Amino acid sequence: MRKRHSDTGTRGRILLAILACLGIFGLIGGRLVTLGMETAIAADGPAFSPSDDIQASRPDIIDRNGEVLATDLATASLFAEPRNIIDVDEAVELLSGVLPELNVADLRADLASDRGFVWLKREISALLRERVHDLGIPGIGFLTETRRFYPGGPSVGHIVGHVDVDNAGIAGLERSIDSSGLGALQAVGLARKGRSMAPVRLALDLRVQHAVRDELSRAMERYQAKAAVGIVLNAKTLEVVSMSSLPDYDPNNPAQALDDKRMNRALTGVYELGSIFKTFTTAMGLDTGVVDINTPIDARYPLSIGRFTIKDFHAKSRWLTVSEVFKYSSNIGTAKIARAVGKQRQQDYLKTLGLFDRMRTELPEGAMPLVPDRWADITAATVSYGHGIAVTPMHAAAAAAAVLNGGIYAAPTFYPRTEAEMLQVGHRVISPETSRKMRDLYYLNAHEGSGRQARVPGYNVGGKTGTAEKAAKGGYSTDKRINSFLAAFPIDEPQYVTLVVLDEPQPEKGQTAATAGMNAAPTVANIVTRIGPMLDVKPRFDDGDAVSRAIEIAYQE
Template identity: 70%
Template sequence: MRRKSVRNDGSRGRIALLLAGCVAIFGVISARLVALANAPTVAASIYATSPQDDVQAARPDIVDRNGEVLATDLATASLYAEPRNITDVDEAVYLLTQELPELDPEKLRKDLSTERGFVWLKREVSGRKREAVHNLGIPGIGFLTETTRFYPGGSTVGHIVGHTNIDNAGIAGLEKTIDSGGLSALQSVGLARKGRDLAPVRLSVDLRVQHAVRDELSRAIERYQAVAAVGIILNAKTMEVVSMVSLPDYDPNQPEQALEQVRMNRAMAGVYEMGSVFKTFTLAMGLDSGTITPNSLLDARGKLQIGKYAIGDFHGENRVLTASEVFKYSSNIGSSRIALALGAERQKEYLKSFGFFDRIDTELPEAAQPLVPSSWPRITQATVSFGHGISVTPMHTAVAGAAMINGGIYAPPTFFPRSEAEMMKIGRRVISPQASKQMRDLFLLNGVEGSGKNARVPGYNVGGKTGTAEKAVKGGYAKNKRLNSFLAAFPIDDPQYVVLVTIDEPKPEPGKHYATAGWNAAPTVANVISRVGPMLHVAPRFPGDDAIERAITVAYQE
């Protein structure tokens, strides 16, 4: 009996020792798991055993203001090899090049003859080719599921959304902006990996409006045999970009097209002498400063001689004009006299306030620096007053134009949604409310009686200013090459939207002798507004027909 008791006591000790050991081992494992949980990137690097585990980072969708998808991720397969696991290099090279003849046999043989653990062979392989290669059964050859960017809108929004590279990293447009805004940082710590939902990036752009503007610009290029065209629509009260089109454009699904110079984003990356559109800003600074009133008299007879230079008018009235008539008849002489009366320093101060001296501040990385004269003699004062001698982007012109007619507040444009209150917080006053009201009156005058008559759209009360600028060439200006523009706002009594259309080197239509902006840029603006007005919920108004106006208003509210 005593021996049995001794044996039982020994068994109990061994069991206790075993339990203590298990508890210790479990404690070590638990501590290790806790450590790994607090260091996810380290854990991933330790336990990653296959290239398949290294999935490519995802990107958020980009959508327009109505939720229409402009850019999204799609799954794709890319072919890779683990050379150290290839048993017969020659056989692998032969079989792979039979199915994928685009592979370079010599380079492939060199890549597969190493002891490396991973090497890319071909990115983005089609489903049919993937199945064919898989059926070859080559050891050490596999596919990695990646993400590639797809742009349902294609060329329609190419210059806005930009594109990504083969590694799905943004390299142009808003795709690049999204990366610089923190997506890359999220990806680096594993918080933006495939399978994780990212909130879509919503833009201020309206895809429907964008399509209509692009369509009308395409028609204009064909109709006037032009080489290029730009169209911009801004919300005048928020400076949101509702549409921005530059033709020829490119398809972000084929990013190699972006390398062609002709497809550059002229709206923001091209700088031009904008011509008589600039008289808008000359009149505005004259009115705001008190240098002139709408009824001030300005001598526009003959030529204005400044040193060896003589400034004349295209179709001069050859008489004394009021300031309002200077705008209506687009007088170079009258505009020059306003600028000279204002003085060089005040003229430069106003132009800088309007944003014309600085690279435009917006979300797109592609934005050009204006070309500003280094010196400012009297002849520069005069020529800048009617849009020559200073080169800016069309976007500069559209934004400054919006500030002229929205009450006098300038704010940088944005491709993201912004409220009027948010705009007012960051905006700065460039002219007084009274001067802005006077500019709206001048826009309407020109739209009814001046060079903007061809931009009229029944019910939309369009006002604006034309600009026909001879293009600068080596040694002077080309008489037969013009950049034509029309800067418009509607409805001009309470402007909701600003529209700028620029047509590069338009030709006269058959049977017509002129190719100035009033004959091509202005009617193109009319075509744009007639199409996009209803999309933007701007109800047309007809004088004396209040019943119809009320019915239309109710219909839009519903």
């Protein structure tokens, strides 16, 4: 009886244990089932090996048509872990056999040290990598690194800039991309190899950029200029479609960038640009209403201000209308317009046109204009025709675009911008009516004035020349000039503004003079001829022309 009783007790305990086991297994089983029912969430990419962390990845830079201007390429870099090297002498011998450029003494010192990690050679070719690998030295290894490659080459060097050996941007857009958040991403390890980043699209057109650069290099050769700058802006949005400064450098060979001659003159060179400033003076004269297109101005005699005398280069010595002052590029007439506008208003206009402030684009480079501290009477007069004030070519191109596009100014941009966005960021500098009159003056100057050589059939180019003598010790040099031509096409409804600046051009063979009308203007004509069709500017001809031309085309083979 007692035994029986204990038997039921044992039995009960066993049953309890079985039930507990069943319960636990049931729980685990049930949980497994629920886990199986859940929809699987894809893991976010593969796990990264520690070696991926050492290198930062950068977004591609592409032009407006998607041509790659800068991209990452994978390369191998050789490293050693000296602690793990067993036979230093053997390793040194083998390595220097494959890589003779390594310094043997340094290599031995490196490998014999007690350090955990040391770079031996960055960026080695695939072939060498294979050969070092085949040596089979313990403690020697490779890390794949990315190297920046610029398929655009020197054409876009000044715009994209370049990176250092650690892939951090140190010039141009590369640097701007870093400062606009990529640097922070890299610091927390989010921007790494394998993560695709959206490419950075520019407003630049590589085809136009090449055409401008090609024409500038021809002009430099033809007129033996020291340097040349070419800028093409979209007149309505002030997007930089092309910006070239020769001599330039190849971003694949960044050491060239250290050469002062190869600096980006379009943004960092300041020049007294001369007569193209008459654009701004005439615009402010018309906009304030102190003069009109046909107001007569006395340009009979040189103008004396204090101990200075202002003379005209092609003196007409008679009364000129405002449009004639512009056409004949009269210094006397322009100085008189500036005097009528008044010193304060003149400064206000120049300021709203951005000519007093540092040029702020997306590029880190940008020079401060040289503006006189004191605005004396003589300053007001010389600034009116572009002397005594030095600005970058980009300053002048952007201000001219504002004068010609209907009167809206905003800092030029290297990123795409629509007209609606332009209206939001821009501000009005002159009235649409003044802008229309300025376009008429530009048309006149290119058809009857000094800009005749800039005409291109079908594209209705309007422009203003500037032949400025370079400032030299104690005055102005007579044989060293900065020649510029500021143009817009088609001038009745400008789509693009082009500025060409030639530094110290020489007269061509058989010519005695080297004025802007003879070198900068034809350069602009060559550029417009090439870029017009690329930029979808529809050429227009007079009716009669159109018909005969169309017949020719229709019946051409």
